[in-house]
Amino acid sequence: MNQTTSSVSIRGLDLHFGSVKVLTDLDIEIGEGEFLVLLGSSGCGKSTLLNCIAGLLDVSGGEIHIKGRNVTWDEPKDRGIGMVFQSYALYPQMTVRGNLSFGLKQAKVAKSEIESRVKRAAEVLQIEALLERKPAQLSGGQRQRVAIGRALVRDVDVFLFDEPLSNLDAKLRASLRVEIKRLHQQLHNTMIYVTHDQIEAMTLADRIAIMKDGAVQQLGTPHEIYSSPVNRYVAAFIGSPSMNFFSGSLSGDNFVSDTMTLSMDRYAFDGTGRQNGRVELGVRPEHVACDEAARDMPFQVEVDVDVVEPMGSDTQVWGSLQGEEFRFRVDGQSTLKTGDKVLVGIDPARTCLFDMTTELRL
Amino acid sequence: MNHQITHKGAQGRRPFRPLRNLNAKIAAIPMILTAMVVFVGGTIWTVVYSFTNSRLLPREQFVGLKQYERLWGTSRWQVSIENLLIFGVCSLVLSLVIGFVLAALLDQKIRFEDTFRTIFLYPFAMSFIVTGLVWQWILNPRLGVQNVVRDLGWDSFVFDPLNNADIAIYGILIAAIWQGTGFIMCLMLAGLRGIDEDIWKAARVDGIPAWKTYIFIVIPMMRPVFITTLVIIAAGIVKVYDLVVAQTSGGPGIASEVPAKYVYEKMFQSQNLAQGFAASTMMLLAVLIVLIPWAYLEFGGRRRD
């Protein structure tokens, strides 16, 4: 077809239930061996999109191609995909071995072939010892491994993950995350991964698609998404604690608000160029310099400290700039306390400017 | 190029294919037949033929509302309706009150809860015929309860509802309550258990007495359970038949007749089909009066959420 490098290609995909539009005119090309993360808050349509790709939901319009084949109307089993679910979805009455081989039996794969594929998958995931157990006898992490194994034995090119780590506790989540990444490096499969956790997204993805209201807001590498978000929504969604926004206006090279005036001459404007008018300035808390470091910054201002939240490695400070909330991050050793006044500095080059009405990045 | 053609969505729509999901449709055939042929079709058929003068066999000779005029002019039907009203109101109120009180008592974290529940519910496993016959025996004037009390020395004691035309229906009521309240209690108990434990903790911290908590907090919270229970009881009351047949056969005289019995006898014994159809249509009407407001509240409201 037209692009031999793309493994999964979604073209003009539409989905609506009655009058409720769930997905609108989606176009996504996913390259061979790419790890794409669909990221968004709940209800944004990311899981729905994944279900469409899997063939578990019928689309209302558009096409889905996998490996250059139009699979829009194909049954899930014929699409060459494997899928891993949030709740693991292991068949409770079957052993681990039964779970792994069920799909292959349905496909009438030869017994010896099933045996060897199950063996290989179990080796890769280090679950050989668990093969004869029932899912109820496994821990959460082990269950998710088996679920991944079920996708693995299908010997497919595309893996779909539907929030696979959400049911695990924080520690397990982190370790399985690394394992998934290792698996990807080892197998070079195409992986499409749905999550609402931005850390998972940032750490795993080759590219991230941020979704909202059934449409992709931005599709780009984690770095692009983080440092040059295309609009205010993406900027606010990525990063924790989230970005500070100050409303003001742009006149010439300067951002002007009630509390500050910043020269934006070092700011990398988007292609659309600069236009005077109402804008919002976005500043990431981790990009705010404090105290001594602030003195080197092009713009400095004094902030009242309201609440201090020590997190160990660093400390979050909730300050106020003449009544406006201002969050920033300081070193974990900082001795700041409520009531202090502190000098903070901002580098305009690391900020973002958004048009007030279109919410697009300038 | 492919890309350009397909870019604007709609072309990808699946063509209409009745064979899609075929197995599910096959599996639903019995349901579709039951719903459309028996429930809808049968109901319409009966209503239509209630306007004829069918006797031994159904025939299409329409006589307007004549069957209904005759129906409402029959004293037996009037008694049936009167009985149904008395029986219905009493058993509604009594089952709800007794059922709820028993459920509340059982919900006090008491010992032997399972034993008590087993005792209260076992009558529900028995048929109305068995229920009717047992209570007919217990209420037997010469050998039953009345006799036992008289033997104790109270010679003038009278408790013979089944042979007293004025109160025969209450004799049936006693048996019906005995048979059905255990079930209502179970529904109520499930409702009570469904209420957040924290509500009770909050009420206790606030110092609200238990009975007040029940009346002002718990019962309002259980509104859906009450409404559903009400509908279930009401639908059951209209169908009441076997119990009367077993306990009194409608007697003494026609004192404990009920509509369902009237319908059966007109259709299958006195070869007066259209009369039976008219009477059953009236029963349908009575159920609809209960059902439609409920369905409206239950489903109309849910859709708006």
Next chain:
Amino acid sequence: MTESVAPVGRGPNGPKPRRVFSRRNIFLYGILGLVACYYALPLYVMVVTSLKGMPEIRMGNIFSPPVEVTFQPWVKAWAEACTGLNCDGLSRGFWNSVMITVPSVVLSIAIASVNGYALANWRFKGANVFFTILIFGAFIPYQVMIYPLVIILREMGLYGSFWGLVLVHSVFGMPILTLLFRNYFSSLPEELFKAARVDGAGFWGIFLKIMLPMSVPIFVVAMILQITGIWNDFLFGVIYTKPANYPMTVQLNNIVNSVQGVKEYNVNMAATMITALVPLTVYFISGRLFVRGIAAGAVKG
């Protein structure tokens, strides 16, 4: 109030004293006990009466235990009691009821479980319309549908036979059972169903290999519901079968309420007991599942 526990001057200390015979407990258990007596009494009277001889019944008190236990009434009720037509007792009705109940339970559950599964996992356009009609149908008085069904069965040549009645039970059991199964299958994790589809299992494959093994409890519940319901049925039995095929309830009523002959209360009660025995056994064995069945079937209606 607390003097038995707290030494003077030390105040409340340690576990709060509990009194077994508090006013609340006496009240609570008193009422429950009385009510329990009211509920248990008929069963007791039934058993006691069925074990007495007629002379003892005429003389005595229905609540007193039998002086001389006799099983003669049971034997008579089972094998000799007369219905006016014949005198071979309840045994004929018992076997009729078995012949009616077993296929009815199997057929109605088979239809409803597959249908409920289709409604829960394979929704198709219009399915919900039919389902809604079906559920509403559960509330319509049977009386409006009785006669059309007579015609349908007559056309099919099944009127009066066991199979006709089996069909009727399957039809009228469908709303509640379908609801039961639909709700149960909907409550199973949807991802399991999706996983099975990705694995390539179809409609029947998923039902037989994935859903059925997970649904044993709900099948038991459905069986309890159907066995008791069908065994206890009177109206359909009397309408859709001929006297030779009458189920036990109909025969019982004919025996007890027959106007001929002398009333033998002990035989009547023995017959009543025998008829109640099957559902009672199911009830006492199934315990909590019975409660769950009727509650699940009803509350969600």
